[in-house]
Amino acid sequence: MTVRTRFAPSPTGYLHLGGARTALYSWAYARHFGGTFILRIEDTDLERSTPEAVQAILDGMKWLGLDHDEGPFYQMQRMDRYREVILTMIEQGTAYLCYCSPEEVEAMRERMRAAGEKPRYDGTWRPEPGKALPPTPAGVKPVVRFKNPLDGEVTWNDVVKGPITISNRELDDLVIARPDGTPTYNFCVAIDDWDMGITHVLRGDDHVNNTPRQINILRALGAPLPEYGHLPMILGADGEKLSKRHGAVSVMEYPEQGYLPEAMLNYLARLGWSHGNDEIFSMEQFTEWFDLDHLTRSPAQFNAEKLAWLNNHYIRQADNERLAKLALPRMAADGADFHRAPDLAAVLGLMKERVNTINELADAAMLFYRAPNPDQALLDKHLTDAVRPALQDFAARIQTVEWNPAAIAVMIKEVLAAHGLKMPQLAMPLRLIITGQLQTPAIDAVLALFGREVVLARLAKFI
Template identity: 55%
Template sequence: MTLTTRFAPSPTGYLHVGGARTALYSWLFAKKNGGDFVLRIEDTDLERSTQASVDAIMDGMNWLKLDWNLGPFYQTKRFDRYKEVIQQLLDNGHAYRCYCTPEEVELMREEQRAKGEKPRYNGMWRERTDYPADKPYVIRFKNPLDGSVIIEDLVKGNIEISNKELDDLIIARSDGSPTYNLTVVVDDWDMKITHVIRGDDHVNNTPRQINILKALGAPLPKYAHIPMILGDDGKRLSKRHGAVGVMQYRDDGYLPEALLNYLVRLGWSHGDQEIFSRDEMIELFDLSGCNRAPSAFNTEKLIWVNQHYMKSLDPEYVASHLQWHMDEQGINTDNGPALSEVVKVQADRVKTLKEMAQISRYFYEEYQEFDEKAAKKHLRGVAKEPLKLVKTKLAAISEWTPENIQAAINGTADELEVGMGKVGMPLRVAATGGGNSPSLDVTLALLAPAQVVSRIEKAIAFIDARAQQ
């Protein structure tokens, strides 16, 4: 039998990082074992499910390149199959009609709470057949009364739950629509899922699903429940901790490789190794390496990983992602250096691609004004002579290279018998509009010669205007 895993999100919002990590672990496990990876959209919550959320999930999966080879399957297109299985359970005596109203069930629970008992449905209609006419009913699964369910969890170890702890759960609502625990069971059965890898918030559902599978005579998948992700304050990760949607990380300037690498280590380890290529993840990933305890999300660690990938991946590839941010910030890159060249000089100076785009604007468009602090410090009267001389030397360069540019800067400092800073800093402010840039020779080499000369003239005019105030 082919090993088959699945990722089964509900389309009621974005693809959050917890879901992305579950998808990644399921994807890696299937890839490593030459298996299938199923994408299933659990959209039976008709009030909350939206096409926009489906699109957001797909966007996140595609951005991370977590490709599925089976699906996507939509539960809303399988209602006939669910009704068939519900009828099968009724016919085999594993399910029954329950005519209790929600108010009656709540009254049962209140009485149980008053006695210090666990609140639950008490099985009132479990063996009855005196069905009233024209009264709405739900269908409940007849859970075993004795024994226990043992989950042979591949992450947490064996988990045993007594059947006495489980009540007869509803598998079909009064309108006939199936409930979550029924649809999941049927889907996992029909799609031949061999391994269910999911968050440990589903541990309570697993014994119920195992009992339904046994009642249907269906094979049991193996289960692996991954501990949740916490914020740095020890509480469950949520919006208050910052970005939790996968595409928000793209918007904030992270590379997909960085987020994947960070997520694979957020609950799994292979020795002390921190950086994993996609191929290494597939080769080394194993469920036995997953932690049993929750993991805390650390944005500073993610930034470190992102910086590693910005510096180490092919600049052409990084530039393809940087282009999106340039477009978002309204920076037209048609006229200016190749983005890959910008990546080479800026990658070790920033935390994110968004920041890289922000500080690289001067390569592609004229700045409107000088940075006030930099201009006040460096565009003073004493800078006029160095700027005029270096402009002349730069304009005379026949081959516009970093080496020749540096020679012109050095020559200016030598001729005027001043330190390099007296030439370099005014020139940097003139060329970029601010006081920070990569190495000056490389920065100027990425600008057009005429552009550099024009900006120096702009700086000299600024100095003159300032002197007349």
């Protein structure tokens, strides 16, 4: 059997973290077995589906690198196929026309609620041997209902939750086509999974109640059943369902905030699955290790600090030229002046150890790309009469010193020794004069990147 998985979002909003995790697991399972990963857009909700949401899903998948082998398929482009199956089911007696109005169906449910029963459609138009159906009302467009089994149970061995059994008496005759002929969600999903040969369905556990309906439709059609696995939801740190107040935003907001896709993938992979104590791993390792046996049954909790920690790791591992491409537009928008400035990739290589996001990295690097504007109170504190002779000596020596961090570091030690000073006494005013701030990486590395001419010019303004 060739493994065939799918990710099938509804384009009624952005691609969120839960959806991205589902896509990742489905993608990884297919990749693990050399199978096929399919992208399907379930866009039959015409009132809520938007082209912008479709594009957000495609952009999110592309950013994460979750490449699909087939698709994207759009349900609205498969209407002829759905109608064909519905007609066949009506002919075979597994579906039927129902002329009840929505008001009549709601009245049925109200009567059942009043009687302490589960509200459901009462089968008024369900054809049974020897049963007389009501007269067909004129001018009423019927819905099509699936003739759900009245007795027995639907049981499946959920690959995440274990065996699940639901009585058919809990399920009423599902509407599979609306009065205008548009098929409904559960019907389309069942037909798509059948036509596309899906072998494994991984999705959120909010779909558990849909599964028995889809299984019964597939059985009525004589279609094979995929294996189902329902992933527990992702919670915020407070144990509540993840929402915008927890930072549950569109996946495409994370690159805007300065996160790398490999950090997000690594984080999502561990948000409901584990491989021993391994915390950091590549996608190659993940697809090699990934299985369904180690998916957790309990909800996972989103931890922004853990994601930031992983992002720091991947920033430190990243190629500096790649970081430069990501940081440059952010810095340009912030007014960075790149004329006769240090090489950006080299600067980011110096700064990247201490930051958690590309945005933080761009902010940190700005000290090399804007004129320094040191606070006068700090200058008065650190640029004292006692340190001025050392700064003058330093300015004289840098005109001939070999221009690299190691040689500059040796020269600084010589100046300190000659004037009886400690490193902070010289480094602090140097940082203020050259960069305008007190906190920077090692002063010798910073000076080397600025270049001899810039350092001399800035020193000349103060000594």
